[in-house]
Amino acid sequence: MAKQQPTLTELTELLFQQVVYLQETMKQNIAQQTELSNKINSIEVKVNLSELRNLETKNRERLQNDFTAFQFKLVDSKEELLKVYRAISNKKMFYLIALNIFLLFTSGVSMYIAIDKSxxxxxxxxxxxxxxxxxxxxxxxxxxxxxxxxxxxxxxxxxxxxxxxxxxx
Incomplete structure (x- = not known):
């Protein structure tokens, strides 16, 4: 059995129903938007400046204290790292200088032998x-x-x- 195709009048009637439903939905959305807009406009914000300033000063003090503590920790760790670095650095410099002297001596002797034998x-x-x-x-x-x-x-x-x-x- 084959399905029966809807006629043009049925399709037109269905289209009109959809358009009417869309218009009603749009009216409802507009009504809700205006209602929300009115509620938002009716909200009054009262700011207590003294309380706001107190919060600001407390937050600044807390931030300053945290920053000072961080700075002290940073200085302490920097001093420890400098001690370790200096100890390691002196040993490395000694080894590098000794290695450079050895290489310089070796290259000098090699050049002397090469020139002498040439x-x-x-x-x-x-x-x-x-x-x-x-x-x-x-x-x-x-x-x-x-x-x-x-x-x-x-x-x-x-x-x-x-x-x-x-x-x-």
């Missing part, structure tokens, strides 16, 4: 040149002995005799 660039270049010359002479000597094997035999014999005389292997 070689000048001109000496290095001279050694490289001498090495090249020695290699060239050795190559020439090897080439000479390859071309003249008799001379090599004479050299070998002479070298053995010299080593025997000087007792060098």
């Amino acid at each position: 070689i000048d660039s001109s000496k290095h270049e001279k050694l490289i040149d001498d090495n090249k010359k020695a290699d060239l002479e050795l190559n020439l000597l090897n080439q000479f002995f390859k071309e003249n094997p008799k001379n090599y035999e004479v050299y070998k014999k002479w070298r053995t005799e010299t080593e025997v005389k000087t007792n060098k292997p």
